[in-house]
Structures are given as C-alpha cells and as structure tokens.
Amino acid sequence: MSSVLIVGGGVAGIQAALDLAEQGIEVYLVDKAPSVGGKMAYLDKTFPTLDCASCILAPKMAALLRYPNIKLIMNSEVLEVSGRAGNFRVKILKKPTYVDWSKCNGCGVCTEKCPTKVPNEYNMGLSQRRAIYIMFPQAVPKRAIIDAEHCIRLNPPPKAKEKAKGPLCGVCERNCPTKAIRYDQQPEIIDLNVAAIIIATGMELYDPKNLPELGYGKHQNVYTNLEFERLVSATGPTNGEIVRKSDGKHPRKIAWIQCVGSRDVRFNHYCSAYCCMAATKQAILAKEHLPNVECTVYYMDIRAFGKGFNEFLERAKKEFGVRYIRGKVRIDEIPESKNLKIVYEDTAESYLKTEEYDMVVLSMAVTPNSKLSIPLELAEGGFIKLKNPYLDPVSTTIEGIFVVGAVAGAKDIPDSVTEASAAAARAALIAKRLACPTPEVVK
C-alpha cells in the first residue's frame, strides 16, 4: 500500500487526511503556513448554527496528531510533480523555520522575550506579534517559527550590523528552555513517492483595493469581512470587542457590502457563495456583542441556498432586526468623524440615497489559490478545472490528482468537507491499488 499527498491543510485538507489515515493509508499533509487550520481557523463563528469555529475545528486538528501515519509538512510548498497515478514523484521545499521542531514544545517563552514587534497576519494586521511567533494559540503543530525578514539576528538593520561586533540579539536562543533555536537552518528538499494527490489549497480574499469606490485602505473604518471576523473573535486583537480603528469607539451603525469583487463583470463573474450567509452571521454577532448597534446589509440577491440558511436569514431579519437593502454602493469618508457615507441606489425605489455609518464591512470575493507547480488545467475564474465531475467526481485533468474545496470553486465549509471525503474515497482506491475503472467522458 502506498501513500497520498494532500496539498493544503485547511478544513478540507484536514478532513481528507483523517479519512485516509483512518484506513491505514500514509498521508503527507503539506501547508505553506506553519500550522494547519486554513481560513476556518480565522473564523469566530460559523453559519447557520453559530458554532464557534475553532471549537469544532480544533478537535479535528488535534486528531491529526493522533495518527502516526499522518506526516505534517508545514511551512512548505510543492516544487515539482512528475510520474503518474499510482506513482507520483513529488519534490517539496521545506522552508526554514529557524527552530528545531523536534525540540520546540510550543511553550511560547521565546515569543514573549523577542524584542521585535510586527503586524500579526493571524489578526489581519490588527494586532502585533513578535519576530519569533506561534501562528495562533491552538496551532497544530504548536511550534515557534522565526520570521526571518523581521528578525534582528537573521536580517540585522545595516547600521546596527556595522556597530555590533558579533551577532545581534539572540534573545530567543538564550531563553529557549529546550535549546531549539537554529539560526543556521537551511531550506530542505523532501522527495516523496505518492500514489495520489489531493489539492486543497483553498482561497484568498480578493484585493479590495481594486475597488477604489469603496475606499478600503484609505478610509480607516472600512474592514474586510475577514478582518471583522478577527475583530469579533474572542481570540482576536481586541478580545472580541468591536471597536473602530479610528477612535477605539464602539460603532453604532455598521453596514455590510455584498458582492465586493464577485458577480461583477469588471472583476470576477462568479458568485463567491459564502458571503451572503457570512454577512448575515456577522450582523447577528455584532448584535450579540453590541445590542444597540444597527446592522444593514447592501446586497444584489441574498443567496440563502444551503441547509438552514433561509431560516437563518429570516432569524436575522425578525429576531435581530438586521436590515437588508438591495443596491450597489459607493463609500465616502467624512473627514471629521471618520464616519462613512454610503451612497447607494435603492433599487426598490430606483432612487439614489445616502446614509451614514460608523463602520463598513466588505464581503470579499474569493480567489482560488490555484497557482501551483502542477500543470493542472484551470476553469473560468482561475479555479482548478474538474475533468468530468459527473462520472469522475473531484478529479482534475491529471489522473490521480483530485481537487477539493474552494480552489475548485467558491463554496462553504460543509461542501468543502464533503468534497474532501469524496477525494479521500477516490484516492484510497488508487493508494490501495484497487480496481478503479476510469469512466469515459460524457460529451
């Protein structure tokens, strides 16, 4: 029996790994980040059940560690794939973490002592982390990593370097109780032989700066929905306190703007599928945190298509008083108050209106992480193309390589998890070298 490579350690990759490992198949799970978890690890709650995201994800992440046949290859990327179904040869670049992970126990002493502060990506830059850091508190594996670009030792400021006689800083090395710091760690190439590959590289948010009319990056109190997710999260930069960037005050009126970069002929034609319900959820969360806040969602169509979604939407309207207005918007900042003036066409009345808000959240389009070193064909929107989804589910244009989750099309968590299990079934047949007739393509 042979092994399976999974590229991407988000919820889809994790699920595929667990399903395969349970069958005794050896799994290599590669992620470019230092921890598994993917985008779901950034979320506060999930729609429509309002389950705490990390509470339901963390047990799955922890489960990865219980299988001796799952090998986590973090901070790494796939360089090259050759061969064919049943026998792929894979080259993986493991980038240095500058910490010996076999020694590091995630105690976090180094992250407290390190003198260099940089914006924390996990909190979307809304808080700071140190140059040596653990990606987030429930990281799996929970290991420290040095951000070489910002580390004084690894990338000393030129002037300081001139003055200093020996190497600079070294605080983490001196304080590490397990002597795990390795400033001289080098990139490593890992060669693997695998029977099948599952691509689960997920998505990123579209760049909101491409829509200058919304003022993201210029107007302080305009947030992306992922930033808002961190802001509302108990593990976020404000411990769940919703406050404005400009003055630290609670907002009284928040607006969500839907279809930012999606369903827009200028940018992406597709619908991003998750954002209507995500905005509805965020509006409910805002109401739970700040009972007097007024929440308004500007939309084109409210897509409440999944199980429990329409019920959730009705609850948002009736129980929480969330207002939905159908119309496209422009956002201007009021310089004195840093409040935001939304100019919109209320399509119900075909009338241009304006309304003032304290905070605006942009429901961002997703873009697939499909720039891979594997020559897979792409479909419209840059998503990885499915060869023949009706008869050969989750298969890419290369036999033995499967694709799941948002990199194969914008989708939500349950659909991603379902696809992950589907891919696990199909990859298992190859890994266990069982008869698997390749069906003909429907024309």
Added chain:
Amino acid sequence: MTEPRIGVYVCHCGFNIAGTVDVKKVAEYAKTLPNVVVARDYVFMCSEPGQDLIKQDIKEHNLNRVVVASCSPSLHEVTFRTAVAEAGLNKYLMEMANIREHCSWVHHDKEKATEKAKEIVRMAVAKARYLDPLEELEVKAEQSALVLGGGVAGLRAALELANYGLQVYLVEKSPTIGGKAALIGYVDPKTKGAEIVSKMFELIKECPRIHIFTNSELIQLSGFAGNYTAKIRVNPRYVTEKCTLCGECEEVCPIEISNEYNFGLNKRKAIFLPFNNAYPPYYAIDHRVCVKCGECEKVCRFGAINLKQEPKIVELKVGALVIATGYDPYRPFKGEYGYGLHESIITLFQLARMLDPESPTKGELIIGGKIPKSIAFIQCVGSRNTTPGAKEYCSRMCCTTAINNAIKIKEKYPDTNVYIIYKDIMTYGSDESLYEEAGKKLVQFVKFEDKIPRVLITPEGLFIEVFEYTIQENIRIPVDAIVLSIGMLPPRDIEELIAVTRVSCGGEGFVREAHLKLAPVEAPTKGIFLAGCITGPKNILESIRMGSAAAAKAMSLLSKGKITIEPMIAQVNEEKCSGCAICVGVCPYSAISIKNVNGDRVAYVEKALCMGCGTCNAACPSGAMQHLGFKDVQLLAQTRAVFGGEVNV
C-alpha cells in the same frame, strides 16, 4: 482500591473561559479538594503543550485520575483520553468538567461564574475518585454495505464501495435504478441527466460486487455498526429476465395511469418500462394498479411474465448503511398559482422532462397543445415561505434549473419570450455564468419580494400579476404557459425510513447529519451514512460527491475488519437483579434479554448492541443495572459534592 491521586487541569480556552471565570482561582481551589495532588491552569489544554502538561504530571506525580476542566466532552474527550493513555493511564480514568458551555459561555458575572466553575470541578473530582479502568471491546466488521436508493448519490456510493472490495447491496424501491437524474433532461447546458445515469449503469454492470435489488425496501435493521442485519422485502416485478423489451404486453394492458417517470406528462400502462435505458432492462408490473387480468401473460411470446410471483424477504449481513433515498418534488396544491386549473400551468420537473429528446414531446416545447410564444417561470414555489403550504427553506437547485431550461428554450425558440419571476436568484458559485448567459439571451427577470405573484386565468388567456420590486409597480404579463419552479420535499416514505433506521430529522423534515458543518455525510448513529438530497436540497453534482464522501466514511469504518466498541455501557449485577425485565422493555436498542443463571432469571446485556444511553440504568428498581461510565456510586458522589456534602459516599 489504591488511594486516588488526582490531577486537575483548568483550561482558559483563550478568553472563552478565562474571560468570565477566574481560572487561577479555580485551579487553586481544586488543590484543596481531597485526593487532588496537582492542579494547574493553561491557556489551551487541548494544544500539544497543554496535553504534555498532563502527561508529565501523570508520570511525575504518579497520578491515577485526571480531571480536565474545559469544554464539552463532545469536543475534546477523545483528545484528553488519548493523552492520558499515552502517559500509560487507562483512558477511562479521565473525567471532564464542562466549565465553558455549562458556565463561562452562559454567564457574565465573573465572581459567580468562578464559584460555579469551582462547583463543577468539585463534582468532577468527586466522581473521578470512583472512576474504574475500562477496556474497549472489539468485534468483527462485515465487509459489506447496504446502499438505500439507486439515484446518482446511491450509485456513486455503491461504485466506490464495490471498487474498494466490499460487497454492496443496492436497494431501490422502484423497478429501475437511476433516480430523478435520469428524468430531468438537461442538468447543464451540455449534459443530459439520462446520459450520466446510463454511463453509471455501464460501470455498475461491470462491478460483480454490486447486487441490485429493485422493487425493494428495507423493512428491518438490527445490529450495530459493523454488524447490521438488514431485512429487505423484494416485491415481485412479475416480469423475468426473459423479457426482450418487445413491448407487446404494454399494448394489451387495459390499465392506464399517469406516468410518474414523465412527471405526469403522459400516461403509462400497469405493465411498463420506466424509461428507455432503465436498468435492469426489463418491463415491470405496477402491483398497485394491476388487476391481474392476464392479458400480458397471454401475449408475451417469451414467457417472461409470471403473475404468481410473491414478495420475498432477503436477510443481509452488512457492516454499514448508506442512506441515499433522495427527495420528492414539492406537490403544489390545486389552485396554488393556478396549478391544476389550467393545462398550460406545469411544473419545472415537467418542463425539464419535456425538453429531453426522449420525452413524450420528443424534446419539443408543447404546453397545452401549442408552442408558447411567451412563457414565465415562477420561482420559490413551495420554498421560502411564499405560499401557506410552502417550506421555509430554499430548495437550492430550482433557480439554476429554471435558468438552464430558460436558456434551452431561448436557444430552440428564440422568438419565445421567457420571464423568470423570482425573489432572489440563487445561482451560487460558478452557476452565476448561467444567470449571465440568460441575461444575454434576453430572458427577462422580474423580481418580487413579500407580495407573491398572482396567476390570472381569464377568457383572454393567462396573466401573471406581480408587484415588480425594482420599479415598485404592479405589472401584468400575458403568457401562454406558466412553469412553477417547485422545490424539494423530504421523500414521502421518510417516516418509514426513520422507523427502520432510527435516523432523526431536523425541523425542515430532512435527515439530520451528525454535524451540519463538519460531518455532513454521517448520521449521528455510527455506521449510518448519508448521501444526496435526503439531508436537504442539493444539485446533481453535489449529490454525486456526497455519494463518494459517504463511501469514504464507510471505508474508514470497515477497513480494519473490526470495530471498537466503547465500554461505557450497561452492566448487570446478577446478584442484585430480580429478573423483572423492566429494562428489557425500556431498552431502545433491543440490547437486553433475560437469561437463566443457575435457575434465576437475570437480565443480560448484549454489549455490542448497547449504546450506553442509560435508560435501563434509570429504570432498574433494584440498582442492579449500572452504567459503567455513570455508576450510582459516581453519580451520588457528584450529587453530594454539589450540595457541599461529604465527598465520601
């Protein structure tokens, strides 16, 4: 019993617990409890360093009991059990105190919440003193699976499982496999449902391990994950493999009823072939309407008809069950948007079927005897609370299906005006491209909000009156035909499914998953998996993928050839048992029977069948029935602890 040495571990869960509970105080308090040797707090107990703390303490302090005060055991019990096992302790010597869901999340007053957390910990410690080591049981797992439902989801699951090497029994209640996908025409602009299904039939035929039972239903399921016994009733087809599909029988059959395989677009006989590529490829007699006149038997030259066939009961041993029994289309009541009052008011399923070249109209759009010059789709019929009979949920597939068929109409009949009257267009993901294309093809979209459209049947023809939302005006659209975009309902026989398999349903009527987000293809009962629309509306692709996904879960369950059974189950103290059999009656899993031990009647628990629900435990009048995870002595200790009494029993 050796003296308990207990370690208590209080989790901050970031701010989830520490925000409302003073975790340091709770840990300090725990140190004062009897038998507690060590107590600590940590930011995330479930993280690797958190688990390592526990493991180290077990070794250093020679702990023999562990209490973790954190979240619900449904989340991390396995994590902590594994951790204590790795440190060499029996994993059932770990007790969880839920100070998150039961405390920090539901309170605001930090002082009082801290006091409550202390009490919860005190109770857990009291119970922990009486924990016993337990051993897991192992039973053999059957290398076979039962797939209920022969639609695309069931077929896909069957294919994966059979390829994996398992024997697969595919049980379908109608005379052919293929489900609704075979009937609904074009599923995307280029692909016909019938083609997908035919290709799947080819694969199924090549698979010797797939055993197909058509005209069949599951009538009884007993046993447990890995070891189910399924009773299947195979209803007679009355037509044997000798059938050559000549069709002469059909001509002589005097009974004619509405043809459900064409969604009522035409009639069929009591002896019929569901559709051209139906599989197995034989005629069938519909026993519900057949009068057994014998005409078909007389005319059949091949002796393929046997009206004396009787139902058969087949018993199967299977390790897992995949439920893929699909959905029923919404049934509009008479008069709902004029349904049933005018021949030109049809459903989306009828329209989609009609546009299939193999339909009664050979793919032509003929409604009420003519090609409509103007046709309107009304969306959300039966969905999203539009009418009093409608469901609250969105049926997910109807917008895309309506638009896909609208495009087909525009391609074939460019001069026909097509309107889609909608609330919100739900072409999510890449289906948005169809919406765009429909716009380019000049399909006209008319939006309504709370006021639903009215269908007017007048001597001048059909009209739709609707308050158009974007122009805020009442408009009246003259149309030749109206298509009601009906949604999906749980299948008619879902009650029987629930009775036999003991799955449960959500408020909307579909089968409930183990977890809506993260376990979408598993039923809460181990060994039962779900695929396709039985859990709620889906499109064909999603249903197919769910078939593969459900198969993956069954593979995982059965791959080791054996199943581990949790030892947290009921046990009889035979000396105390009076043999009253109250437990036998209350057990929902039929796990208890009465046996004779040296002339005494005593209860006997079949370990593999016991699910550990505790019902017998509570019902037993003599205290003979004990739940190994919740013994009376443990629960009493907990109860005393909460009221501040003696911790000793």
